[in-house]
Amino acid sequence: MASIKDVAAQAGVSVATVSRVLNSHPSVSPDARTRVRAAVDALGYRPNAVARSLRTDQTRTLGLVISDVLNPYFTELARFVEEEARALGYSVIIGNADERPELQDHHVRTLLDRRIDGLLVSPADGDSALMADVARDGTPMVFVDRWMPGVDVPVVRADGRDAIRDLVAHLHALGHRRLAIIAGPAATTTGNERVEAFREALRAHRLTLPDVHIGQGDFQADSGRRVTERFLALPEPPEVVFAADNLMALGALDAIRAAGLRVPQDIGLAAFDDIPWFVHTDPPITAIAQPTGELGRAAVRALVDIVEGRSPRSVTLPARLVVRRSCGEPAPDRRSNR
Amino acid sequence: MASIKDVAAQAGVSVATVSRVLNSHPSVSPDARTRVRAAVDALGYRPNAVARSLRTDQTRTLGLVISDVLNPYFTELARFVEEEARALGYSVIIGNADERPELQDHHVRTLLDRRIDGLLVSPADGDSALMADVARDGTPMVFVDRWMPGVDVPVVRADGRDAIRDLVAHLHALGHRRLAIIAGPAATTTGNERVEAFREALRAHRLTLPDVHIGQGDFQADSGRRVTERFLALPEPPEVVFAADNLMALGALDAIRAAGLRVPQDIGLAAFDDIPWFVHTDPPITAIAQPTGELGRAAVRALVDIVEGRSPRSVTLPARLVVRRSCGEPAPDRRSNR
DNA sequence: CTGAAAGCGCTTACAG
DNA sequence: CTGAAAGCGCTTACAG
Missing domain, CATH: 3.40.50.2300 (Response regulator)
Structure with missing residues (x-):
């Protein structure tokens, strides 16, 4: 794969200049800018996110540890989380805890090893010493849906x-x-x-x-x-x-x-x-x-607020009863009872 | 966060030695090994996966681009993929294409930028020039469920x-x-x-x-x-x-x-x-x-085969009809018709 | 068995 | 506006 050096050589400039145009730094001459752009296109160059992350100490990635992917509620939550994150310029990596605390901790550790910028967790059963440590060590973190008492991070959830x-x-x-x-x-x-x-x-x-x-x-x-x-x-x-x-x-x-x-x-x-x-x-x-979409979006916004140095808000939204037919309700007079 | 230098200082050895015990390299004295281990524990040190990846040029991560996470079939597939990958020592990052070719390509690019070791794709509608490029450029890749004619990579799917x-x-x-x-x-x-x-x-x-x-x-x-x-x-x-x-x-x-x-x-x-x-x-x-579990596992195995230099196998598994009651079938004589 | 050093691909103060 | 150089945190030949 082409590296920034190849682009620099092709464009006849230094890697510093290439880096500047890549990051839209203002002080680059129009001429250099076009030559770099041309070289990037010609080589099909794409910056190596791994190297960039190492250097900048940020990954623009959020971790989401979810209780159980096979649960449609969490799947939907994950989908909205990814959507909102993408809108804000972040990727998300999902870890599925499968309702197992050890698997949850495994994912939290893996995510931390990858130096994600922030962590969204819906904690599984049991209390995890890890989670408290992570919060204390200052990793940006917010709880969605479920939370852990005693761990002082914002919580985004529905009140049932x-x-x-x-x-x-x-x-x-x-x-x-x-x-x-x-x-x-x-x-x-x-x-x-x-x-x-x-x-x-x-x-x-x-x-x-x-x-x-x-x-x-x-x-x-x-x-x-x-x-x-x-x-x-x-x-x-x-x-x-x-x-x-x-x-x-x-x-x-x-x-x-x-x-x-x-x-x-x-x-x-x-x-x-x-x-x-x-x-x-x-x-x-x-x-x-539950207002799943709102929950997912609010959680991402709270997390990104922390990551970017603003102060986050905990959010509690109401759930609502949807009456249908499984408890002996009388037959509806309308056709649809959605 | 503690770095390898901190561990080296604490243990009174060089970073090279720390790295060796971390990677269970044989030639380290028992004494050095225990001192490093102690330092790691004391500092709660965890290697920075970003730095390691940059150096080794491998991420031990697989990318999975799925057509639609809200589709239970794909959710289940994703779950099995992650499970098998974890068993083989890989993480997986999921991208949800939402059945949209542009979103699919976005995820493929992001995944490639992160230098995943291999790519598992269930291609969305339309043909993607990107996908053909990726395959040609030699990124390990396999198709699951759906595939693209003309792109020469292994295919793991069910025949319906x-x-x-x-x-x-x-x-x-x-x-x-x-x-x-x-x-x-x-x-x-x-x-x-x-x-x-x-x-x-x-x-x-x-x-x-x-x-x-x-x-x-x-x-x-x-x-x-x-x-x-x-x-x-x-x-x-x-x-x-x-x-x-x-x-x-x-x-x-x-x-x-x-x-x-x-x-x-x-x-x-x-x-x-x-x-x-x-x-x-x-x-x-x-x-x-469909035999979803088998599909997910076989796909991961094929991909890891490529990544690790073995030769992969395409796999086609049969789907099977499950008769129930929605087509005017006679009432069953048994209680359960699962 | 051990350490000094080079280098992975970037970004960014610094000097010009 | 531009480039040389340092440095992010690791791994790994190389020399001893």
Whole structure:
């Protein structure tokens, strides 16, 4: 591959001059500029980003460590993150933690080794000493979706409490009393928030959340399946199951179908996270939608603010209930219930 | 951040010695080795991957340019690619082309600027002069899923022809005669292969595929919606629509529902690509499944073979038909039809 | 076994 | 406006 030396030779100038035109430095003569441009084109020269990064100590790259790429919510988040980053002149490298803390730490380390300019993390289960270290060492960092208490960096997330309260009110109004939850890992903030909000909302209706109605999941489909099997085996199974994310809802559907039961006649189902398929499942699923695009964009902006020396803002956006048919809702009078 | 100099100073050796223990070079005295190790731990030293790459001219990083991250098929592919790459000691950087050739080329260029060791591409619509250049310039490269004729690099893909023949036979046996397809971009190999295989299979049953029954899509949901609307507006709408990927099938479902029609009573639907949600849609969708995991792994292995100087193999794996309920199939006698 | 030195491809003060 | 030179953090022949 052609290097800056080749361009300099071809254009008859020094590498310094080539570098200047490449970086649009003002003090270059028009003549030199055109000769360099011509040489660049002729050679198909592209600056070596590795060398540039070593020299300038910046990579114009953001790292994104995501809990689980196979989760459509995170995929969508990643997509918006990349889009906003690109608009601001940054690339993003994604690391998939697969909900495993060790894999998460592996990616954080790899990303740091590559000297990314900033780190966007949605922390997996458990607390990571690494994460606290990174934050303390001054690497620009922000949490998206989930965060870690005690690590002092900006947080961009959705608050699901109001929507969960709306959901419980909705279920209560439909006459349901025995409600259960497939919870995410207690060590994740979203996992914890969703159970607590659910419990509080039940209390407001003088309902309780007995331990047998709290199934411990890990935000992945298999756990939703296992927990639901246990719920169904109860002497008095719950009337409605609330899955704390869309993948566990998928697992719940698998288990319900395998048991030969039907939603919502035999058991109701609601989910946190809304995805396009929920409109077309049998039945369409009542869910809580997050403003994923806004979340991704706001997170990037906060991170770039830190990287570029401005002061970042934490952002909390509301989630909202989307009522469909999976909890025994009456048939809609309109055709579409998207 | 601590550099190799700091470690050398702390351990009382030269940077050369530090570098040797870091790279497990044999000729280092046990004493020096332990002192360096201690210094590394004490300082929390991590080698700067940027500097190392500049010096060694390798990044141990693979680039993956994917057609569309929001497509679950590609998300899954990406996940397996990363997994296999990690097992072989490589990182992967993903670029999302969003089915847009310019965005694809942007990512290819960025990846090349970062001096990735090899490139895995599933080319978007249109032909890219860039891609041919890259291949000619000797950058290790392999195509996954889709490929570009005329660009001489290994291809790892699924062959859908047999499965499509099976699908058409299945539809024919169910009594359907007016079959239509929502095609992918004609300039993509998969887009083209799927229409052609469909057309041939119809011919084998003495059926034709008139132009009005070929809707031009782009592998994304919106196009599936638009094409389906047009099919439904036909004086004689097709009895079954075959969507050439899962996202266009989603769009088709949207359009059918918006028209107040039902699958399969009013119109049948089948899809290329199988995803977990197809078991739970209303009705469960008859689809063609690709061996995504095998594809991703084989692609990485082929690429790493090139990178490390071995000779790579192109791989073609079969896809297979998964019959469910969306084409008017009789109700199953077993509970699960996954 | 060990260290001094060169060099990877850039950028940027410095001097002119 | 321009170039020579230093230096970013590593690795690796070379000499001892």
